Amino acid sequence: MERLVSFESHHDHDLNLKATELRLGLPGSDEPEKQTTSSVRSNKRASTEISQESNTNNSSVSDDHEDCAPPSKAQVVGWPPIRSYRKNTLQAKNKNESEVGAGIYVKVSVDGAPYLRKIDLKVYKCYPELLEALENMFKLTIGYNGSDYAPTYQDKDGDWMLVGDVPFHMFITSCKRLRIMKGSEARGLGSCV
Amino acid sequence: MESTRSLSFPDKVLHRVFTHLTSNEDRNSVSLVCKTWYNADRLSRSKVFIRNCYSVSPEILIRRFPNVRCVTLKGKPRFSDFNLVPPDWGADVHAWLVAFADKYPLLEELRLKRMVVSNASLEFLAFSFQNFKRLSLFICDGFTTDGLEAIASYCKNLTEFDIQENVVEDTSGSWLSYFSESFASLEVFNFSNLSSEVDFDALERLVSRCKSLKVLKVNRSVSLEQLQKLLVLAPQLVELCTGSFSQEFSAHQFVELESCFNNCKNIQSLSGLFDATAQYLPAIYPACANLTFLNLSYSALGSDELDELLMHCPRLQRLWVLDTVGDKGLESVGSNCPLLEELRVFPSDPFDDTIQGVTEAGLLAVSFGCPRLHYVLYFCQQLTNAAVATIVQNCPDFTHFRLCIMNPRQPDYLTNEPMDEAFGAVVKTCTKLQRLSVSGLLTDLAFEYIGKHAKNLEVLSIAFAGSSDRGMQCVMEGCPKIRKLEIRDCPFGDAALLSGLEKYESMRSLWMSSCNVTMDGCRLLAKTMPRLNVEVIKDDESDDSHADKVYVYRTVAGPRMDSPPSVFTL
Secondary structure (H helix, E strand, O other): OOOOOOOOHHHOOOOOHHHHOOOOOOOOOOOOHHHHHHHHHHOOOHHHHHHHHHOOHHHHOOOOOOOOOOOOOOOOOOOOOOOHHHHHHHHHHHHHHHHHOOOOEEEEEEOOOOOOEEEEHHHOOOHHHHHHHHHHHHOOOEOOOOOOEEEEEEOOOOOEEEOOOOOHHHHHHHOOEEEEEEOHHHHHHOOOO | OOOOOOOOOOHHHHHHHHHOOOOHHHHHHHOOOOHHHHHHHHHHOOEEEEOOOOOOOHHHHHHHOOOOOEEEEEOOOHHHHHOOOOOOOOOEOHHHHHHHHHHOOOOOEEEEEOOEOOHHHHHHHHHHOOOOOEEEEEOOEEEEHHHHHHHHHHOOOOOEEEEEOOEEEOOOEHHHHHOOOOOOOOOEEEOOOOOOOEOHHHHHHHHHHOOOOOEEEOOOOOOHHHHHHHHHHOOOOOEEEOOEOOOOOOHHHHHHHHHHHHOOOOOOEEEOOEOOOOOOHHHHHHHOOOOOEEEOOOOOOOHHHHHHHHOOOOOOOEEEEEHHHHHHHHHHHHHHOOOOOEEEEEOOOOOOOOOOOOOHHHHHHHHHHOOOOOEEEEEEOOOOHHHHHHHHHHOOOOOEEEEEEOOOOOOOOOOOOOOHHHHHHHHHHOOOOOEEEOOOOOOHHHHHHHHHHOOOOOEEEEEOOOOOHHHHHHHHHHOOOOOEEEEEOOOOEHHHHHOOOOOHHHOOEEEEEOOEOEHHHHHHHHHHOOOEEEEEEOOOOOOOOEOOEEEEEEOOOOOOOOOOOOEEEO
């Protein structure tokens, strides 16, 4: 039989602040279960204690469609109350995402710079953000009137394109590498974003 | 007693009048007026909704209502969703089908929730009812995709095929190919539950033939490109569930997809969007103008993506999201969805409590921006009493308030007090409240409030709460309309159980698990109230005097004959 917090009924006409007290006490002293409650409240890993203390159901309920919860954490059966279908679908989704990989890393070259850099395109939400990051990275101004530099990229087909023509979300998927061009060619391209 | 003055309509006229009574509540009322009306109702009632399959037997049902065409049956207690009920517990539909095949040969609609349905039952169904039109299986189990082959093959008049959230063994997608090439009557087609790849050409031809198709919900194996082809064939769709919403698209393909959604001007409900990312979500914007229901609970969107999407959904009434949108995403909800009536926020990773998810700030923001909000289901890590009080002040019309603070017995994280005042505020302010789920650290005071104020409460779910029997007693003595009570892991014992003696016959059911109820208490209840079934589910390891799981329900059918060994009817 599980040990749950069971207060005497005559305690409970008020807020029962005693319940929220942190106390030390030996088992058998005044309401020892309160220790569990206190540690439940202060420790986020409460469910471990609850399952060890209170739930005889844990191992005995047979689960044909048990989800694959992380094995290291003992859990209360059926808590939080989420249906198996949802748990399984979300797990499949999480698995897919971790397989696909986190970022879209592309090489960035700047004409005249001795070495290349790499940036993660997924971090940026729009062109201005991306350009600002590149400007900070290489300490130069890109793309505005009078600037010596213009941003270009190589797409999936191998062609060199000017950055800024297509919607940003489309650019991210087709960009394979970036090149910040300098010189007379660049001046012609001017402000593109 | 019949009046010979005004009630001497011929029966036929009365029947005709009664066919216009569509609500079963109304029909129940008219059947009590007099014997003539009782008979008129029973002979003309064509739809029955049995909320507990063990509350009545097929024979009793058929005897009273001989002309039924549409049946809805619900089986297992709701906590079976959370693995608290043994898999062999019962709720097998087969006996019902056998009885219906004999007495309701014209059966056209069957909707099952939490029932056990075998392949043999599906085959029997397909063979027995020539006029069968609408099948809906929701949170059922016991069948595989093989059983669906029979439905596809033999139900020539099928208009609705709705398979949702069942535990299905998916052996293959070939079931879809069993629809004949001349079959064209589908109006509702939902197979999003099933994972196997279906023959896309067969699906395409099916959608193309079914000119009345209004609801199409495909599974994840259908790609974005394939979805596009289907949408071109069915621009009249009102409800759509997409498959996988991520694919390597060129700019041109994206524009085509966008234009495709642009042609779907009737879409009111959108779901699926599996693996949807910021890149492809904009394709659906053109179809969002009339959207009233948006289910994003399988797409891990962030706050920015949600914000941009919601700007295109001004008419949204119901929104389901994952907590990946965060409080910031919920602020967008508050700003963009003034007509919102229902919000559900699900946890993206329920077992990782290091994830922030959403807090009280998110729901607060929604309550400020959405005064019509009356249904909320909210999973979060922590709350405060003050926040909940403000939320219900902003939205006093809540009918369904389901709060799940995921850490059991979590107090108000600012004051460290119990969450009693939060739920006190809910029941005092929301006089229309019908359904309540409580969580967090709660003493008996919370239940005193509920008993005193929740006069319209019908369904109450309690977990890890209360201090003593008095908690449950307050509810049993105080809530006049309570119909369904589900309790787990609370310190309620025999006194609490027995305090509901007067109430259980007017309730649908009571569930108590991992509480302090004993076998003796259950036996006493069973003995005192013979028209209740008092079932105890025993776990092997507990001691004999303890009643681990108790399920009490009213019935006119007597104790059931199909209990498995672990279930004792006392």
